Amino acid sequence: MGHADGPGAGLRTVDEHLVAVLAELSPLPPLRQPLLDALDLASAEDVVAPLALPRFDNSAMDGYAVQTRDVVSAADDTPVKLPVIGEIGAGQASGAVRELPAGTAAKIMTGAPLPPGADAVVPYEWTDRGAREVWIARAPEHGAHVRYAGEDVGEGDLLVEAGTALGPRQLGLLASVGRASVLVRPRPRVVIVSTGSELRAPGTPLEAGRDDDAIYDGNSYLLAAAARRAGAVPYRVGLVPDRPEAFLTALEDQLGRAEMVVTSGGISMGDYDVVKEALAPGGDVWFGGLAMQPGKPQGFGLLPVGRLPADADTPDADTRRRVPFFALPGNPVSSYISFEMFVRPALRRLMGLSPESRPVVRARLTHGVRSPHGRRQFLRGVVSRGRDGTTVTEVEPVGGSGSHLVGDLAASDALIVVPEDVTELEAGAQVTIVLLDGDGR
Ligand SMILES: Nc1nc2c(c(=O)[nH]1)N[C@H]1C(S)=C(S)[C@@H](COP(=O)(O)OP(=O)(O)OC[C@H]3O[C@@H](n4cnc5c(N)ncnc54)[C@H](O)[C@@H]3O)O[C@H]1N2
């Protein structure tokens, strides 16, 4: 695993880690949701049309329903006169004309059902808009301005395949066939824990003496916002100091309500690496290094929680629910990039959304960069787009490679990927970049 020798020796590659993470996860059990609550979620059912669209033959124009053979000779200088036997408005079934006899016309509004006998609609603009009788000055073709039953959707058609992300158009279609709810993969609840005795909540004043070595907790906001944007429901948990018992208590309190737990900090080589200290002994969580910069130290595992009712057939089986657990490094840029590379794909897997990873594009590097051998480096960058405003053309590195540079991170909108075997890229080189905002969000 990882690189055989050199600086990346013994480290898992980014790709290996992603595969290992995703292999442990499968989509959450489906849940029925009202349509609007299903926006951006993956359908967990094949939805088949219970009815045809249009449901019945109807008019595409405000005008007159006619039989074409009665008006074949209609023209500006030879208009045809027909008696008007009634009016058909959309949704006014009570006053409807049940049938259109030969030699007659019926007023008809857009969307109103075409009466049996009629085979075309003459729009108002070709007539004198008469109420009792109407002069028609143009001959419609058979079927003109008629919308036929089932021409859009046939009864039994597959409307939405399981796994499809439900957007406005899909939800509109489901509503149009009468569905008020749909079975979806729900939004995972993600508990986010920042560890570190140096951390203070934003909004708290820093006091001279007591807080001289304190910093504000940016990570839980960074990660919670990223989780929400990925479609999850984040819960930020209060700051946890560098004491394993305090961490374990916080974890036990939270596990029950979570489909995922994400921590930041406390996993490297320090003397107070609380997450590693608390969880490594249990063996449920893998801790190790990735051939990646930033984001080298990582932890991932499935934490057992509570006990599900014992299975009568296999009473000895381990029936505990297991919650995916990510221990991300504390450096803010490392935490964020780890989220992007592993947590976001994991959330998408739980939500049944594909592809799991963001798409990558190619761009021209404006300035040269360096990268350590044996590590896949993710530098921050700002993209420029072509004249069309959408095509990415260039990417400019922002700041350095330091994983504490949150100012530069906020100024960036892309990650520049420098492969493991590349140590230097010159200005003008074509590079792979990951776009952090926009459609894929
Ligand atoms: N001897 C070694 N030291 C370190 C190594 C190593 O391999 N050997 N790896 C370095 C790398 S790379 C990283 S990344 C960090 C990861 O360390 P931890 O995950 O244990 O994180 P902490 O030590 O708790 O914090 C690191 C850094 O980030 C700041 N931090 C932590 N949490 C937050 C937060 N919620 N908001 C803002 N900033 C936060 C913390 O104050 C530290 O400055 O380890 C290196 N060391």
Ligand code: MOO
């Ligand atoms: O991985 Mo650390 O994340 O390089 O700063």
